[in-house]
Amino acid sequence: MKNWTSEGHLTELALELWAAREAEDHELQAFESHIQQCRACKAQTAEWRGLMLALASLRGTEPSESFAEHVMERVRLPVPAAARTGAWMPSLALRRIAAAAAALWSAGVIGGAVWLGSRVDFPAGALLTRLAGYASDFLLAAVIRIAALLHLSSLGAIWLELQRSVPGLALAAGLALMTIMSGAAIWTLHRVTTYQPSRANAHG
Amino acid sequence: MTGQPPAAPPGSTAGGALGALEDKELVTRALEGDESAYREILERFRRPVFSLIYRMIGDREQAEDLAQESFVKAFNNLDSYNPSYRFSSWLFKIANNHAIDHLRRARLSTVSIHGSPHAVDSEREEETRIVLEAPDESPEQEMLAVQLGGEIERAIARLRPDYRTAVILRHIENRPYEEIAEIMGVPIGTVKTFLHRARAELRDALSHLKEEG
Numbered sequence: 001m002k003n004w005t006s007e008g009h010l011t012e013l014a015l016e017l018w019a020a021r022e023a024e025d026h027e028l029q030a031f032e033s034h035i036q037q038c039r040a041c042k043a044q045t046a047e048w049r050g051l052m053l054a055l056a057s058l059r060g061t062e063p064s065e066s067f068a069e070h071v072m073e074r075v076r077l078p079v080p081a082a083a084r085t086g087a088w089m090p091s092l093a094l095r096r097i098a099a100a101a102a103a104l105w106s107a108g109v110i111g112g113a114v115w116l117g118s119r120v121d122f123p124a125g126a127l128l129t130r131l132a133g134y135a136s137d138f139l140l141a142a143v144i145r146i147a148a149l150l151h152l153s154s155l156g157a158i159w160l161e162l163q164r165s166v167p168g169l170a171l172a173a174g175l176a177l178m179t180i181m182s183g184a185a186i187w188t189l190h191r192v193t194t195y196q197p198s199r200a201n202a203h204g
Numbered sequence: 205m206t207g208q209p210p211a212a213p214p215g216s217t218a219g220g221a222l223g224a225l226e227d228k229e230l231v232t233r234a235l236e237g238d239e240s241a242y243r244e245i246l247e248r249f250r251r252p253v254f255s256l257i258y259r260m261i262g263d264r265e266q267a268e269d270l271a272q273e274s275f276v277k278a279f280n281n282l283d284s285y286n287p288s289y290r291f292s293s294w295l296f297k298i299a300n301n302h303a304i305d306h307l308r309r310a311r312l313s314t315v316s317i318h319g320s321p322h323a324v325d326s327e328r329e330e331e332t333r334i335v336l337e338a339p340d341e342s343p344e345q346e347m348l349a350v351q352l353g354g355e356i357e358r359a360i361a362r363l364r365p366d367y368r369t370a371v372i373l374r375h376i377e378n379r380p381y382e383e384i385a386e387i388m389g390v391p392i393g394t395v396k397t398f399l400h401r402a403r404a405e406l407r408d409a410l411s412h413l414k415e416e417g
Binding site: 012013016020047051054055056058062064067068074075079 | 251
């Protein structure tokens with residue numbers, strides 16, 4: 001324990017800390033019992049107590065009522081995350097699931113094409129040419145749609161808001177999208193594999 | 205020696221949805237562009253920040269401008285706030301630096317009596333009155349209390365700026381030693397020294413009241 005006394009009396013610092021209640025509990029108790037027994041120290045406490053009382057009476061001052069508005073007028077608010085381009089994209093975990101699903105879907109489509117191709121009497125070269133034609137059309141359409149979506153980033157904000165308010169909406173929308181795309185793929189495969197050259201051309 | 209625990213955090217919007225959030229959570233929301241988070245921070249800290257600057261420089265109008273500038277600077281640089289420190293320390297540091305810079309520019313070492321925060325009108329005078337522990341004080345004690353309220357303000361205004369900052373943060377804003385050290389950018393031991401010397405000066409400044417009384 002620190003030496004809080006000098007010539008049998010509490011030091012000025014000890015009296016100050018006692019008045020401010022800023023010493024350890026056991027030290028405050030020791031100061032208190034000394035003050036109760038020592039007239040000289042008790043007399044010394046009056047000024048410190050008066051000071052602490054005066055300090056405790058001080059209060060904060062309110063600024064003007066328009067203070068907050070004046071501040072906010074000059075603040076550059078960050079662009080909300082929801083409004084930033086690309087922020088409407090699903091979370092990283094969801095993107096991984098989507099990528100895995102897309103890979104599975106692609107494998108299924110390619111595998112399906114190969115399987116169907118082996119079951120029909122159709123020249124492989126013509127089948128691939130036909131598929132490439134459909135694929136390029138489909139890719140072009142997709143690029144146009146994605147570009148439009150990126151430019152309409154406000155749609156992303158709406159989407160994010162819907163995601164927040166409707167649980168599971170992203171999953172449902174993803175499944176719907178996969179179903180539509182799978183349907184389109186199956187329909188494409190059907191069109192390609194059931195293609196028959198016209199008789200006129202065949203005999204021409 | 206330990207500091208008293210900090211008092212309840214500065215006022216926040218009563219019943220507001222953001223009122224229960226920690227300061228750091230509010231900062232995170234603000235950085236996401238949530239305007240209401242900025243307003244909540246303002247609501248919590250406008251009084252203590254303004255109060256600190258007002259007592260430091262003693263001019264209400266200039267204090268209002270400086271306090272606004274402090275908030276604007278803090279808000280526009282919110283991404284530079286380090287969450288490993290208290291947000292209040294960071295904000296008070298900006299405010300205190302603004303006040304100190306102003307004092308340096310104006311070469312003001314003391315505040316005039318007329319500039320004392322509680323001397324501008326009768327309402328402020330009322331605020332300075334000492335709340336005595338004994339409810340049945342005599343008229344002489346009441347007079348002494350009012351006199352003491354004005355005297356302590358004037359005595360604080362005469363302190364060195366760094367002593368003044370330490371006294372205001374400790375005794376008006378109830379900040380712990382650690383936070384005062386963060387705000388002032390000095391070790392805790394220096395804060396203790398500042399407070400000890402400032403209190404000794406204040407006690408001496410008020411001693412004549414006791415003698416007169």
